[in-house]
Each structure stands twice: as structure tokens, then as C-alpha cells.
Amino acid sequence: MYHPRELYAPLGASYRLRPPQPGGDIGFPASLSEGYRYSDLDTPKLDCFLSGLEATPRPLAAPPPLPPLPPPLGGESTAPASASEASRLLPGVSLSLENHDLWKEFNSVGTEMIITKAGRRMFPACRVSVTGLDPEARYLFLLDVVPVDGARYRWQGRRWEPSGKAEPRLPDRVYIHPDSPATGAHWMRQPVSFHRVKLTNNTLDPHGHLILHSMHKYQPRLHLVRAAQLCSRHWGGVASFRFPETSFISVTAYQNPRITQLKIAANPFAKGFRENGRNCKRERDARVKRKLRGPEPVIVEAYGGDGPGGPCDSTLAGDLPEQASSSTEVPTPPCGGSSAEAYLLHPAAFHGAPSSLPTRASSFPEAAEPLSRPSSYQAPFLELSPGNGVSSPGYPPAPPASAFAPHFLQGGPFPLPYPAPGGYLDVSSKPLY
């Protein structure tokens, strides 16, 4: 494993990010905010996806200086987003959170996400609508999760409170939407769901799930990268987004009973725990009593469900029951083919190895280029539009989606040196401890 500072020594201090600005998150002490540094956000992180080859591809030879670190996540933006930079890279691109209301409801209580050794899905999942993409160009859609602050949290019976410093930063991993790469038309056709993302607290996780510390506050980020293929050293622009209402605290067991209630009410897989479900507290207690008395009689009556509406696997359809997609349209492959087609056409892009391997080099001429110092790019900060695309100038910009090079790929957690769409990418920049 390499650290970017070792590989990119020449970049030196230009990649230093300034500390977060005061005035941050509600409930987050300024002292902790002041003391925290996004020490790893300068990791060249997404370079791998910057593939080629847009109409006017350009090699990443002269990295512009990274923008200063934005204010602490969740806080008020004291420095407005750099719209000009954003438009220079991916002009006009905007995202809106489809399930904004649900997220808002959870956020008002204090969202908690279960993390397990085996990996647990996020609920609610990030489901967004995209506009402003070039319908013909191809894009990668990525999701990662970054710490909101430098604190560890503790449930104090009624609310979350910081209790000490955060654990050391874990390996940064990126979830690649399974449809990637796809055309702008594809991404804009219907809401894009990231419901398959899994969170784990297993630092040795072999499945490539996003690794988090328990009792820490995190913020999901979405990245759109204009690129024709998964891995290249060329790029056509990138835009990063975050929605403050999607921040959450990772836990191994729910702390706030109100969150539990919300999850049970909204998640179809937890239907059994609802008031009328067989797994609700009343039924469970009764079952335990019956068990103590003797064998439980077989219940023949079918459990009345709420009808269909569970998470849908398709990107093109809704992923959440409370937002049943009205679209029954059969997904059509994006221009140039679906991810599966892309796989068939260019298997080396998905199963390929670092550019030194012949399989990839044969399929992707750009991989045969000499491995000069990978360059970084400047990620735009965009204002977010919560729900239905309604603009909200109060939304702070996302932290920069820093670039990274294939060097940072960790083969370990992945069966493949390059992750397939739908997989995860380990972009750890430094050893765990």
C-alpha cells in the first residue's frame, strides 16, 4: 500500500487542506471541529475512474491546486460553492435527492446506520435524480462515505453527544454503481439508486464493503465522473455532491428507539416487526411464553402483507417501498450497452489488472502509456437541490473528490484488481494503523 505523499511528493504542501471553518454542525463542539483535519481528503482518490476518453480527452499532466477544504460537513456554508469551477468541469450537472422526505425524517431524529461484520445495507439508501449530463457521453457514478468530524459519539439516553476523539481513519473505499459506465441519457432516464451499498465495521473486510467505525458520524458523497471506461488516466470532468440530510451515525445496534421505529415502519424487510407483524414485540413475547409451555401450533393463516413495494434492484426503478416507482418501463441498455454489455465488450476493463498487465493493455491503448506521475484534478463543489430539484443555496459544497491513481488499488479486498461495476474500490491511502 502506498501513501499519496510518498508517490506524489512533488505535490507537497499544495495538497494540504486547510482546517474546517468554524460554525459547523449542530451539536458538534467547535473544539472538536477546530482540531480536526481532513488529513486524508487530499488522497488522490478517483483517478482510476477517469477513463478515457471523451471527445476531447486530456491527460492529467498539470494538476490544478486543490480547492480549500470546505467547512465541516453538516455545517453552514461560509464559503459559497465555486460554481464556476463546477461548471468548468461538468457544466450544468445537478443532483436531487429523490427520497429527500424520508431522509429528512430520519435526519430529524438522528439517522443511525447499522454496521455489521458481514456488511449491512444502508436504509434509507441514496436515491438521486440527475440532470444536466450530456446524453451521449458516458459517466461513472460513485458513492463513498467520509467522516463528518473528528469525534466519536455516544448515545446519552436522549441524544447523541461527542465523547472523545475519532478512531484512526479507515481505508477509503468507493462504491461503483453497477450501471457504470453508462451514458448521461441512462443516468437521467430514471432515479439512480445506491441501495446495494453495504457498510461494515470489519477492517479486514474481504468483500469490499465500505468500512466504517462504529459510533462515528459519516456523510455519504456521490461522484459523477465523465469517463468512457472504468480505469484510465484521462478524464472528462467530475462533480461531487453531498446531501447533509443523509449524514448518519454508524452503530452496531440501534441506540435511539425512534430510529428503530422509523426503520421498521419504512423498511419492507422489517415488516415483521410492525405492530401487526408476527415479529412485533407482543407476538414475540407470546411466542416465548408458548415455547415455555410447549410446541408452538402451526399458524396456517397467511400473514397479510402490504403488497409489493420492497427494495428494487434496478437502478431504473425505485428502491424504497415508500416511493414505489411509477415506472414500469423495462430498462433499456444505455447507449453503447449496459454494464453487462460493456463487460462483454471490454472485459479487461472490469477484470483487468493495473496497466502493466497485458490483458488490459491490449484492450485499452491508454494503459500502455508510460506510468508517469498520476495527476489529480479539481473536483467541483456544487450546490445541492434537496428533493425535486428545488434549489437550496444553503447547502454547503461537498468536500473535494480527490483524485487517485491505480497505484492505490488494493488487490486484497477485491477478487479483481479493478472492481467491476457494482463493486467497491479500495482507495486506501495509508495503512490502517
Place this chain on the structure above:
DNA sequence: TCTGCTAACACTTTTGAAGTGG
């Protein structure tokens, strides 16, 4: 004793193979 984590559990939904009919 307290806090946090894990594994087992019962339940539901999703998925995909197998079967059926046009």
C-alpha cells in the same frame, strides 16, 4: 457494572431456476 459487539433467530422480500401453456 457498563458499554459495545457478535451470532443466532424468526420473519419478510428478492431472486432465479423450473415448469407450464400458447
Place this chain on the structure above:
DNA sequence: ACCACTTCAAAAGTGTTAGCAG
């Protein structure tokens, strides 16, 4: 032979809970 549809079992995703470790 092909396609669309249905059925069904297995897999996967839920929160709960008891027990364990530090």
C-alpha cells in the same frame, strides 16, 4: 424452438436478543 408467465425454494435483508469481552 421460442417466449411469456407462474410457481416455488433458496438466498438475502430485517430488527431483536442473549451472551460475551473489555
